[in-house]
Amino acid sequence: MNSDNDAKHSAGPDSTPTAKPNTKIRIIEDAEATGETAAAYDFWRAGSGRQQVPGIIKCFGARPDFLRRVIEFGNTVHFSEGHLSRRYKELIASYVSYLNRCPY
Amino acid sequence: MLDYVKLITDAAYRSTAEDVQKLRDAGWKEEQIAEAVYITAMFAFFNRVADAFGVPSQDYLGTGKLTP
Numbered sequence: 001m002n003s004d005n006d007a008k009h010s011a012g013p014d015s016t017p018t019a020k021p022n023t024k025i026r027i028i029e030d031a032e033a034t035g036e037t038a039a040a041y042d043f044w045r046a047g048s049g050r051q052q053v054p055g056i057i058k059c060f061g062a063r064p065d066f067l068r069r070v071i072e073f074g075n076t077v078h079f080s081e082g083h084l085s086r087r088y089k090e091l092i093a094s095y096v097s098y099l100n101r102c103p104y
Numbered sequence: 105m106l107d108y109v110k111l112i113t114d115a116a117y118r119s120t121a122e123d124v125q126k127l128r129d130a131g132w133k134e135e136q137i138a139e140a141v142y143i144t145a146m147f148a149f150f151n152r153v154a155d156a157f158g159v160p161s162q163d164y165l166g167t168g169k170l171t172p
Contacts, residue, residue: 023158023160024157054162074146084139092105100151102154
């Protein structure tokens with residue numbers, strides 16, 4: 001399995017961000033984000049109090065307007081007590097992610 | 105409840121009123137059942153996107169930390 005070596009070698013002299021992305025679809029990383037995408041990432045940072053934007057959130061970097069809705073979507077029902085406790089919702093979320101074979 | 109969550113994940117179209125009645129009989133309130141469906145469907149959404157993009161796992165178990 002030498003896929004790791006490929007990644008290293010591809011950072012040749014002109015290592016512009018064409019280096020092999022480690023995702024299947026290109027994700028705009030924290031440092032690369034500009035304009036509305038950067039603003040949407042900051043919106044997440046402000047809400048979470050954390051610096052590094054999680055991968056799942058960056059998946060929506062191509063549509064920063066939608067990214068903000070996704071954050072509210074999550075916060076409204078999942079990251080809050082509701083009819084089900086947050087812990088129980090995390091249990092469901094983990095189980096569903098296992099069923100959907102989602103390592104992330 | 106988790107059996108119901110699996111059913112909704114795998115084949116929601118096959119879920120029946122009897123499936124829901126079993127949850128009520130087990131003590132679950134209507135709005136709890138509704139919210140469980142929201143979370144189940146919400147994570148189907150997140151899972152699909154994360155898998156399609158190929159977002160690397162954050163290896164919480166390996167690093168023992170919940171946030172990076």
